[in-house]
Amino acid sequence: MKAYKGFKKDLTCLGYKFNEDGINKTDQANCRKNGFHCAENPMDCLDYYSDWKNSVYYEVDAAGDIDEDEIDSKISCTEMQLVKRLTIEQLLFEGLIYMVEHPERNWNGHVKKECGKAYNGFVVVRGKNPIASGNLGDILVLLQEEENCSAIEEVAFLKIDGSRCYPKIDYTVKGIANDQEEVCA
Template sequence: MKAYKGFHKDLSCLGYKFKENAWNKTDKANCGENGFHCAENPLDCLSYYRNWRNSVYYEVEAAGDLDEDEFDSKISCTEIYLLKRLTLEQLLFEALIYMVEHPERTWNGHVKKEYAEAHNGFAVVRGKNPNAHGQLGDILILLKEEDNCSAIEEVAFLKIDGKKCYPGICYTVKGIENHQEEICA
């Protein structure tokens, strides 16, 4: 099963040092107690490893015995393989894909409704007219829902780079809100 996992920079998690290019194995998988933990929703990794500047994230293959958590998309497994290291930008893009593919699932706490100002390097906003702004280097993810349901009809993945997207300007999935250079609310 494809999933995502956060680690300390040395690839350790709860005292276990994970290995790349090898199956990591343990005996038991109980989400609340033991096993190797990962998440189906990439944003859940940022709930457990909030400081992305001091953490690393991977796309993983979860296998063996699996136990799912009812709190979020956390999974415990007896076997895990680290497939690909992801930058914050890649992890957020995977989160965008996850939300498009699963629009009815419970929102992660990092997802804001209709409006957000980027915090900790990013903002994720869903709604009928999502908009956000940020500072240089921030990433804005905007997911516009259909009028009569929560299916996603349009998305924007923007990086405030000072060349195409600018700090302090409100963006929607169509670009600059009302074509004005002002902060939105």
């Protein structure tokens, strides 16, 4: 099963050092007690490893005995293989894909409704007319829902670089917010 996992930079999690090559195995998988934890929603990794500058993220293959958590998309498994290391940009992009593919699922706490300003290097905003802003180097992820449902009809993934996207400017999925659009206060 495709999932996502955060680690400390040395690939440890709760004292266990993960092997980057091969399959990591453990005896039991109970989401609240033991096993190797990962998440179906990439954004949930940021709940457990929010300091992305001192963490690493991977796409993983979760296998063996699998137990689900009812709190978020966290799962526990007895076998985990690290597939691919992800940058913060790649993790956020995978989160965007997850929300497009599963628009009815619960939102992660890092997703803002309608309006948001980047904090800690990024912001993810979802809604009928999402608007976001940030500082130089920040990433803005915008997901616009269809008028009468929560299906995603348009997205934008922007990096405030100072040449194409500018700091402290409000952006929508179409570009710079115009005067008729509600701006973030």
